[in-house]
Amino acid sequence: MLALDVRHLNKTYPNFQLKDVSFQLEQGYIMGFIGANGAGKTTTIKSILNMIHIDSGEVHILGKNVAEHETALKQDIGYAFGGIDFYTRSKIKTLTEVIKKFYANWDDETYYNYLRRFKLEENKKIVELSTGMRVKYSLAIALSHGAKLLILDEPTSGLDPVARDELLDIFQGLVADGEISILFSTHITSDLEKCADFITYIDNGQIINSAEKEEFVGSYRLLNGSESDLPLVKEKLISYKVNSFGFTGLIHTEDFDPSSDIKSAIPSLEDIMVYFAKKEAAYV
Amino acid sequence: MYNLVMKDLKLGVNPLYFIMPLILGALMLIPGWIYFIVILYFCWITVPNMFAGFNTQNDLMFTTMMPVTKKDIVKARVFVIVLLELLHIVMAMIFGFINTRLYPNLTHYFFGPYMGFWGLCFVMLALFNIIFIPMYYKTAYKYGKAMLVSVAAAMLFAGLAQWIGIQSSFVSDIFNGNGADHAALQISILIGGIVIFTAFTIMAYRVAVKRFLKVEI
Numbered sequence: 304m305l306a307l308d309v310r311h312l313n314k315t316y317p318n319f320q321l322k323d324v325s326f327q328l329e330q331g332y333i334m335g336f337i338g339a340n341g342a343g344k345t346t347t348i349k350s351i352l353n354m355i356h357i358d359s360g361e362v363h364i365l366g367k368n369v370a371e372h373e374t375a376l377k378q379d380i381g382y383a384f385g386g387i388d389f390y391t392r393s394k395i396k397t398l399t400e401v402i403k404k405f406y407a408n409w410d411d412e413t414y415y416n417y418l419r420r421f422k423l424e425e426n427k428k429i430v431e432l433s434t435g436m437r438v439k440y441s442l443a444i445a446l447s448h449g450a451k452l453l454i455l456d457e458p459t460s461g462l463d464p465v466a467r468d469e470l471l472d473i474f475q476g477l478v479a480d481g482e483i484s485i486l487f488s489t490h491i492t493s494d495l496e497k498c499a500d501f502i503t504y505i506d507n508g509q510i511i512n513s514a515e516k517e518e519f520v521g522s523y524r525l526l527n528g529s530e531s532d533l534p535l536v537k538e539k540l541i542s543y544k545v546n547s548f549g550f551t552g553l554i555h556t557e558d559f560d561p562s563s564d565i566k567s568a569i570p571s572l573e574d575i576m577v578y579f580a581k582k583e584a585a586y587v
Numbered sequence: 588m589y590n591l592v593m594k595d596l597k598l599g600v601n602p603l604y605f606i607m608p609l610i611l612g613a614l615m616l617i618p619g620w621i622y623f624i625v626i627l628y629f630c631w632i633t634v635p636n637m638f639a640g641f642n643t644q645n646d647l648m649f650t651t652m653m654p655v656t657k658k659d660i661v662k663a664r665v666f667v668i669v670l671l672e673l674l675h676i677v678m679a680m681i682f683g684f685i686n687t688r689l690y691p692n693l694t695h696y697f698f699g700p701y702m703g704f705w706g707l708c709f710v711m712l713a714l715f716n717i718i719f720i721p722m723y724y725k726t727a728y729k730y731g732k733a734m735l736v737s738v739a740a741a742m743l744f745a746g747l748a749q750w751i752g753i754q755s756s757f758v759s760d761i762f763n764g765n766g767a768d769h770a771a772l773q774i775s776i777l778i779g780g781i782v783i784f785t786a787f788t789i790m791a792y793r794v795a796v797k798r799f800l801k802v803e804i
Contacts, residue, residue: 349804351593355804356803377652378654382652384648388645389646389649390649392642400597401594402653405654406654429789
């Protein structure tokens with residue numbers, strides 16, 4: 304079953320446009336949603352949650368249309384927008400007391416288990432929690448009300464490497480039994496190399512590619528050649544940089560002739576992001 | 588809706604604003620004052636502080652993340668506003684009653700704390716609600732302009748009513764003079780005020796829902 308099915312989302316702002324955004328996430332997997340700052344990640348997430356009015360398109364979560372079943376679906380969705388930033392002067396205990404009343408499937412036992420596991424102190428105020436702890440608190444809440452789909456907007460931004468690694472381990476543990484699915488947006492691509500099953504890449508409001516991780520990375524090649532080689536491939540490159548040693552450029556795998564002398568390598572997610580952004584800049 | 592109201596009572600609204608009606612109500616003990624002011628303190632102090640609190644606490648984000656409809660979000664908030672308004676009026680009425688016992692022979696230059704006057708207070712808050720609530724829900728965030736216009740309207744109404752009450756012996760008679768002893772007249776003015784208050788607030792709620800549905804969060 305599809306945990307999340309986004310179809311042909313369009314939304315126009317005066318200075319920005321979400322153009323025909325479509326992607327699907329299978330239940331039980333982690334999808335990384337990457338893109339530069341301002342590429343449309345948060346706008347897409349807000350459209351998924353029906354927080355903004357889309358001009359056209361449809362979003363289905365766990366088989367149901369969000370526009371029609373918003374309230375019911377929100378019982379099954381957990382989200383964190385980079386940790387909790389509301390009622391920060393209240394204690395965890397007070398906030399949880401209020402939040403749990405909204406959820407039909409709230410389970411106190413699960414909640415206290417996660418508090419212990421995440422080492423969250425009930426009597427602490429939100430403002431006293433570190434960024435990582437805030438994300439963990441959001442997760443504890445989401446998991447205690449039995450969320451099947453977690454939508455996390457930049458949960459790892461601002462975390463130190465240790466906390467990031469720990470959080471990614473938690474994500475992987477959550478999806479292990481195949482019921483929970485995670486969509487998480489980030490611009491820290493190394494996080495995804497570690498734990499994502501699928502990658503969706505958005506750039507300037509358009510989905511560039513959405514695929515299984517290996518396939519995603521495999522569909523590009525990073526070329527490294529001397530300056531004299533550049534004219535041979537220049538037309539086909541997505542973008543390139545020239546330096547004193549020659550050039551480096553990104554190309555679609557199908558456009559690259561492996562028999563040529565130019566050295567090629569599998570790019571990292573970061574390379575892909577950087578070269579696509581460069582292409583964008585070249586047009587401006 | 589019930590959960591949302593509880594959320595406001597436990598988290599959103601500072602307990603101080605529930606004690607305010609008691610403290611401000613005691614102002615009714617000042618003999619011969621302009622008693623509209625007692626109720627206007629709600630508009631001057633509680634409303635701006637409470638809504639500033641919602642903004643700093645990022646209440647809108649929190650609320651939209653809960654599994655609730657936008658309609659219920661507005662309904663719960665209007666309910667909380669009305670609850671506070673009623674608290675203010677009821678407390679003022681109680682102190683007003685004490686006032687009449689304390690100073691039985693006082694000649695009121697302004698409206699005295701009789702039933703008819705409370706009817707006027709309900710109309711004043713009705714005006715406040717019908718302007719403030721729909722204007723606020725255009726953004727569900729900016730309360731400044733909405734407050735300025737609605738408070739101005741409420742004060743204008745209070746000022747005008749009070750001015751007529753002093754100028755016209757007929758009106759003065761109804762609210763302060765012999766009319767004050769006519770229970771039936773007084774109660775019918777009060778009921779009239781409550782009816783207007785209810786009707787205006789329901790209208791305000793309906794317009795607010797329509798506007799809030801268009802708000803992007």
